Amino acid sequence: MLTLSLVLAAILFAIGVLGVVIRRNAIILFMCVELMLNAANLAFIALSRAVGIEGQVFVFFVISVAAAEAAVGLAIIISIFRHIETVDIKNFNLLRW
Amino acid sequence: MTFEPTLVWAIVLLPLLGFVVNGVVALAAPERKIVPTIVGPAVIAISFAIALVNFFGMLRTGPETAVIVPGYTWIPSGSLQVEASLQLDQLSMLMTLIITGVGFLIHLYSVGYMHADKGYARYFAYINLFVFFMLLLVLGSSFPLMFVGWEGVGLCSYLLIGFWYTGKVNADAGKKAFIVNRIGDFGFIVAMLMIFANTGSLSFQSVFAAAPSAFTYGGAVVTAITLFLFLGATGKSAQIPLYVWLPDAMAGPTPVSALIHAATMVTAGVYMVARTGVLFALAPVSMIVVAGIGALTALFAATIGLAQYDIKKVLAYSTVSQLGYMFVGVGVGAYSAGIFHLMTHAFFKALLFLGSGAVIHAMHEALHHTHRDWDAQDMRNMGGLRRYLPITFVTMWVGTLAIAGVWPFAGFFSKDEIIWQVAARAVGPFRGWFTLYWVMALVAALLTAFYMTRLMIMTFHGKSRLPDEERHHLHEVPWVMYVPLVLLAVLSVLGGWINVPAAIGRMPVLGWVPHAEWLHHWLEPVTAAAERIQAANLPALSETAPFGGGEALWALVSFAIAVATIVIASAVISRVEYRPALESAAPAGFRRVLFRKWYVDEIYDALVVRPVIRASRWLWRWIDQGLIDGVLVNGAARLSRMVGWFGSRLQTGQINTYAFAVVLGVIFLFLFVFPRLF
Numbered sequence: 001m002l003t004l005s006l007v008l009a010a011i012l013f014a015i016g017v018l019g020v021v022i023r024r025n026a027i028i029l030f031m032c033v034e035l036m037l038n039a040a041n042l043a044f045i046a047l048s049r050a051v052g053i054e055g056q057v058f059v060f061f062v063i064s065v066a067a068a069e070a071a072v073g074l075a076i077i078i079s080i081f082r083h084i085e086t087v088d089i090k091n092f093n094l095l096r097w
Numbered sequence: 098m099t100f101e102p103t104l105v106w107a108i109v110l111l112p113l114l115g116f117v118v119n120g121v122v123a124l125a126a127p128e129r130k131i132v133p134t135i136v137g138p139a140v141i142a143i144s145f146a147i148a149l150v151n152f153f154g155m156l157r158t159g160p161e162t163a164v165i166v167p168g169y170t171w172i173p174s175g176s177l178q179v180e181a182s183l184q185l186d187q188l189s190m191l192m193t194l195i196i197t198g199v200g201f202l203i204h205l206y207s208v209g210y211m212h213a214d215k216g217y218a219r220y221f222a223y224i225n226l227f228v229f230f231m232l233l234l235v236l237g238s239s240f241p242l243m244f245v246g247w248e249g250v251g252l253c254s255y256l257l258i259g260f261w262y263t264g265k266v267n268a269d270a271g272k273k274a275f276i277v278n279r280i281g282d283f284g285f286i287v288a289m290l291m292i293f294a295n296t297g298s299l300s301f302q303s304v305f306a307a308a309p310s311a312f313t314y315g316g317a318v319v320t321a322i323t324l325f326l327f328l329g330a331t332g333k334s335a336q337i338p339l340y341v342w343l344p345d346a347m348a349g350p351t352p353v354s355a356l357i358h359a360a361t362m363v364t365a366g367v368y369m370v371a372r373t374g375v376l377f378a379l380a381p382v383s384m385i386v387v388a389g390i391g392a393l394t395a396l397f398a399a400t401i402g403l404a405q406y407d408i409k410k411v412l413a414y415s416t417v418s419q420l421g422y423m424f425v426g427v428g429v430g431a432y433s434a435g436i437f438h439l440m441t442h443a444f445f446k447a448l449l450f451l452g453s454g455a456v457i458h459a460m461h462e463a464l465h466h467t468h469r470d471w472d473a474q475d476m477r478n479m480g481g482l483r484r485y486l487p488i489t490f491v492t493m494w495v496g497t498l499a500i501a502g503v504w505p506f507a508g509f510f511s512k513d514e515i516i517w518q519v520a521a522r523a524v525g526p527f528r529g530w531f532t533l534y535w536v537m538a539l540v541a542a543l544l545t546a547f548y549m550t551r552l553m554i555m556t557f558h559g560k561s562r563l564p565d566e567e568r569h570h571l572h573e574v575p576w577v578m579y580v581p582l583v584l585l586a587v588l589s590v591l592g593g594w595i596n597v598p599a600a601i602g603r604m605p606v607l608g609w610v611p612h613a614e615w616l617h618h619w620l621e622p623v624t625a626a627a628e629r630i631q632a633a634n635l636p637a638l639s640e641t642a643p644f645g646g647g648e649a650l651w652a653l654v655s656f657a658i659a660v661a662t663i664v665i666a667s668a669v670i671s672r673v674e675y676r677p678a679l680e681s682a683a684p685a686g687f688r689r690v691l692f693r694k695w696y697v698d699e700i701y702d703a704l705v706v707r708p709v710i711r712a713s714r715w716l717w718r719w720i721d722q723g724l725i726d727g728v729l730v731n732g733a734a735r736l737s738r739m740v741g742w743f744g745s746r747l748q749t750g751q752i753n754t755y756a757f758a759v760v761l762g763v764i765f766l767f768l769f770v771f772p773r774l775f
Contacts, residue, residue, distance in 0.1 A: 020756045029752070089752050096750030 005046035012039035026077045026087040030070065037066045100160040103151055105183050106168070108144045108193060109232045115140035115225035123218035130217050137221035138204040141228055145197035152190055160186075161622050163302065165238055172241070179299055184238035188623040191436065191616075192235035192368055195443045196361050200228050202581035203356040206451050209577035210352050210458060220260065224356065227253035231361050235368060239300040240289045243369070247285065247333065250362045251278045257357060258349040270348040277342040281332015288325035291318065292376075305375040305626060312379050314634050323376050323383035327390075330366030336424060337394045340417050341698060347409040351454030354409060359416045359450050360443035367423040367439050371432045374627035381634075384428055385530050388519070391424025392534040392541075397695075399544035403551070404684060404691035407474045408453045411552050415500065416446055418541060422515050425538055429531060430631050431518035432624045433596070433617040438515055440616075441507035441592045445499035448585035452493035455574040455582065456556060459486055463563065463570040475678040476552065481561035485571035488579045490557045492586040497553050499589040501546035502659045509659075510593035510601075512542060513652045517598065520642040520651065525635050532643040542655055546662035554670045562677050600648035 012035055019032030041059045048055025081087055118136045122129055163186035172179035204224065211220050227250060234246025251274075259271030293299050295318060296307040312319035330336065335343035346358045357363070370377060370387060377383055395418045402414035419442050426435030459482070460473040471478050483490040499506035502513060516538045523531035561568055573579065596616035642651050675681070684692045693699075 017756075017760055021753055021760060024753070092752065093750030096745075096748045 002046055002050055006043060009039045009043040009046065012036075012042065024088050024090050026080075026089050026092075029089065030073055030077070033073075034066060034070070037062055100155055100158040100164060102164050102166055102185050103154065104147050105151065105166040105185055105236070108147050108151075108197070109183065109229060109236060111140040111144045111147075112225045112229040112232065116222050116229060119218050119222035119225055123216070123222050127215065127218055130212070133218045133221040134208055137225060138201060138208065140225060141197055141201040141204050144228070144232070145194070145201050148190070148193045148197050151185065152194060155185075155187070155190055162186075163189075163238075163623075165302070176297060177293065177299070179239055179241050181242060182238045183236040184301060185236065186623050187620050188368075188371060188436065189235045191440065191620070193232060195440055196228060196231050196235065199360045199443050199447050199585070200231075200356055202584055203352050203360070203447060203451065206355075206454070206578050206581040207350075207352040209575050210454055211350060214350075216260065220257075220350065223253055223256050223260070224353065227257070227357060227362070231365075234365055238302070240292065240304070241299055243372075244285060244289065247329075247365060247369075248282065250357070250365065251275065251282070251333070254278075254346065254357050254362055257353040258346045260349050260353070264348075267348040270342075270345040274342040274346050277339050278332045281329045281339055284325040284328025284332070288322050288329065291322045291325065295322075301372065305373075308375050308379060309630065312376075314379055314630070315381055316379075319376055320380040320382050323373070323380045324386060326369065326373060326376070327366075327383060327387050330369055330387075330424070331390065332366075333369075334363050334366030334420050334424070335417050336366070336390050336421065337397060340394060340398065341701060343417055344410055344413040344694070347407075347413050351409065351450060351457060354413070355447045355450035355454065358413070359446040363416065363420055364423065364439045364443070367420065367427055367435055370424070370427040371436055371624075374427070374430075374432050374624060375630065377427075378430060378627040378630040381526060384430060385527065386428075388425045388428030388534050389530065391421045391426075391428050392519075392537040393421070394418065395421030395425065395541040396537045396544070397421075399541045399548065401691055401694045402548040403544060404688050406476050406678065406692075407472075408456060408476050408479075408552060408556060409450075409474055411476075411548060412446070412449055412453055415449075415545065415548065416442075418545065419446065419500070421541070422512060422538065425519055425534055426515040429519050429522045429527070429534075430627065431515065431522065432627065433620045434511070434514040434518045436620060437596045437616050438511040441499070441511040441589070444507060444585055444592045445496045445589040448492060448496040448582060448589055449500065451578070451582055451585065452489050452496060455486060455489040455578055456482060458574055458578070459489075459571050460563075462572070463567040466570045467564075467566050469564070469567065472678055476555040477675050477678040477681055478562055479556045480559045480563075480675065481557070482571070483557040484561075485568075486557075486573050488573060489582060492579075492582040493557070494553060495586040495589050497549045498663075499593075501549055501663060502542055502655060503663070504656050505590065505593070507589050507591070507593035509652075509656060510597060513655050514596065514598055516542065516655060517642075517648045517651060521638045521640075521648070523643050524637070524639050527635075528643075535643060539655065539658070543658055543662050546659045547666045550663045550666035551670050554667055555675060558667075559671060559675075562675065598648055598652070601652055 016032045016034075016036035016039060019035065020029055023029055023032065041062055044055040044059045044062070048059075077087055080092065084091055115136050119133045122132045163184050166183040166185060168181040168183065170178065171181035204221075207220065207224065211217055214220065230246045230249025230253060232246070234243055234250060237243040237246055255271045255275040258274050259268045261267050262271075289299065292304055296304050296311045298304055298307065308319075332339045343358060343363065347354055349358070377387065398414045398417035398421065402411050402418065405411045405414065419438070423435045423438050423442070426432070426438055428435075456479065457473050460479065464471050464473055495506065499508040502509045516535065519531050519535040519538060523535060563571070597613050599613045601613075641647055646654075683689065690696070
């Protein structure tokens with residue numbers, strides 16, 4: 001049971017990483033980040049059954065941080081969208097040489 | 098009764114004041130001539146007067162030790178303490194009298210000689226500055242202070258050789274003097290550092306007090322120190338191999354040649370060897386070298402003097418030759434003899450130079466009237482000038498007889514003293530060397546008489562070779578110029594009598610003096626320490642010359658040689674038909690070798706000057722421009738730009754790229770770093 005849960009968490013995390021690396025849409029990118037955070041949550045929950053209650057405490061922290069991050073991140077994306085009318089990160093390239 | 102020095106700092110600083118005043122005039126109102134005319138000679142005259150007061154004070158009290166006149170602590174640096182103080186003793190007193198006395202006469206002469214020159218105020222500023230540095234050189238109480246004067250006179254010499262700086266020849270001659278002197282100065286500095294390392298002091302008194310215990314007799318260290326000091330002396334005093342700058346230095350105004358390049362500055366090396374006599378006495382090898390270089394220079398320069406046509410060049414080589422005599426004197430350890438010749442030479446060589454200046458002045462004016470493009474200094478253009486310049490003619494013959502060593506003129510006593518001292522000191526380890534030097538000195542004396550007679554005959558005797566138009570414009574020089582000539586002529590006659598050798602002093606007419614060897618006794622407090630060292634390590638002086646005969650006999654012989662040479666030379670040269678320079682053929686055969694100065698300048702050019710220029714050009718092109726500018730400076734810039742370019746390519750601005758890099762980093766951490774940590 002524990003092994004299966006951890007494998008599932010790893011698969012979810014890998015999908016999230018892959019999405020962040022290859023997708024161009026900022027919203028999708030965000031969702032992939034959420035996917036990674038929740039993969040971590042799943043691993044915490046699964047391990048808390050074997051190790052102790054501290055894992056579930058961490059999950060609450062992660063959820064609240066993820067909520068704050070989503071709020072700030074979406075605000076940034078909206079603000080960028082108002083400037084260049086796209087959320088394709090290919091066009092977010094001002095910070096380079 | 099103790100000796101109280103009077104205003105010694107004023108002797109030194111007054112010429113500096115003159116430099117400041119004349120310098121201001123030269124910058125602010127160069128056409129004004131009244132202030133320099135008064136201030137220039139006056140400061141030297143006052144210095145001379147103060148020096149005389151001190152001299153008579155010294156004469157009355159006869160101090161046995163040097164008087165230190167304190168100034169301030171110049172370099173207070175740990176164990177190195179250098180005082181800027183003056184040292185007044187019999188040697189520096191005598192030098193001060195020569196510098197200010199002869200210097201004043203030459204300043205007076207300059208008033209006439211330079212009167213029409215645009216740089217009149219500048220000239221007096223420079224020459225006042227020169228006297229200041231020269232006095233600092235002889236009165237300084239330590240090696241560094243002497244070195245300040247040493248460098249200062251070099252600077253003034255440079256400025257005055259290139260005084261007419263618009264002519265390239267003059268500017269080049271100034272540069273040559275300066276650069277050649279640098280080689281000598283290097284020796285002086287090395288010697289100074291070695292002295293400090295070995296005795297822990299740089300003031301004359303403590304160095305000379307420490308020297309006998311700090312150095313072993315004939316040791317390598319003291320030999321090296323004295324040879325480096327002598328390298329400095331060869332530069333300043335124009336000895337082989339560094340003499341080449343002095344003949345070129347004649348590009349300066351003639352009074353400068355008289356003061357700096359004959360009477361005072363070039364004798365600084367002789368003074369320095371006499372001053373550091375204690376060190377030289379400890380190094381017999383150095384004594385052989387110093388006297389040997391002196392003898393060789395005396396002979397070598399005299400041969401070149403035989404074939405020159407420029408009147409000042411003859412006198413220049415004669416100066417080099419006479420300086421050689423002085424080094425023979427101080428080199429064999431006869432310090433008073435060397436200094437004696439220094440003094441009499443200052444009189445008669447200044448006289449000869451000022452006389453030649455008068456001749457050139459008259460020739461120049463005459464040629465200027467008709468704008469004829471002839472060389473005013475070439476003796477082939479002269480001849481018969483005795484009718485037009487009678488005072489110059491008589492005084493120059495006095496100088497000639499003095500330098501040739503004819504009794505009762507000054508040079509007879511001083512040159513004979515040196516030649517005799519070489520013979521008398523040819524004992525023990527020096528026997529072979531000093532015998533050789535003695536013969537060389539005798540031959541050089543013969544040559545001296547010959548080239549000076551040639552100069553006089555070509556200039557003043559025979560028929561004038563100037564065309565008629567110019568001849569009408571030949572005049573005797575004004576009184577400011579001939580009064581110094583007459584005074585120097587008087588000194589050239591009487592100057593020798595202050596040091597009549599004891600052997601001659603006993604003879605009936607020849608040595609008719611109340612007090613034999615006065616100068617020798619006067620300098621004894623200074624030379625005693627060196628003489629004690631020599632007496633302790635060497636056998637007693639010989640009473641006879643190497644080939645027999647006493648001092649009096651050889652004095653008569655050298656007198657006879659001088660007179661015979663003058664008589665024969667005047668008979669021979671009077672018969673030679675000289676033509677004006679432009680109509681003369683170039684000298685041929687051996688005379689050509691002498692005229693071209695044994696090709697020494699050409700040899701130095703090929704061996705030193707051109708390789709240095711080539712090496713400099715190579716260093717410039719490959720090391721400076723190639724390695725330093727190209728590889729190091731611009732290379733570093735290019736390298737950092739290249740690294741920056743590659744780095745900047747990594748910054749795509751694409752979030753995916755950065756995320757990918759983070760992922761790679763995490764994988765790297767998991768695969769290679771964490772397994773080792775845990």
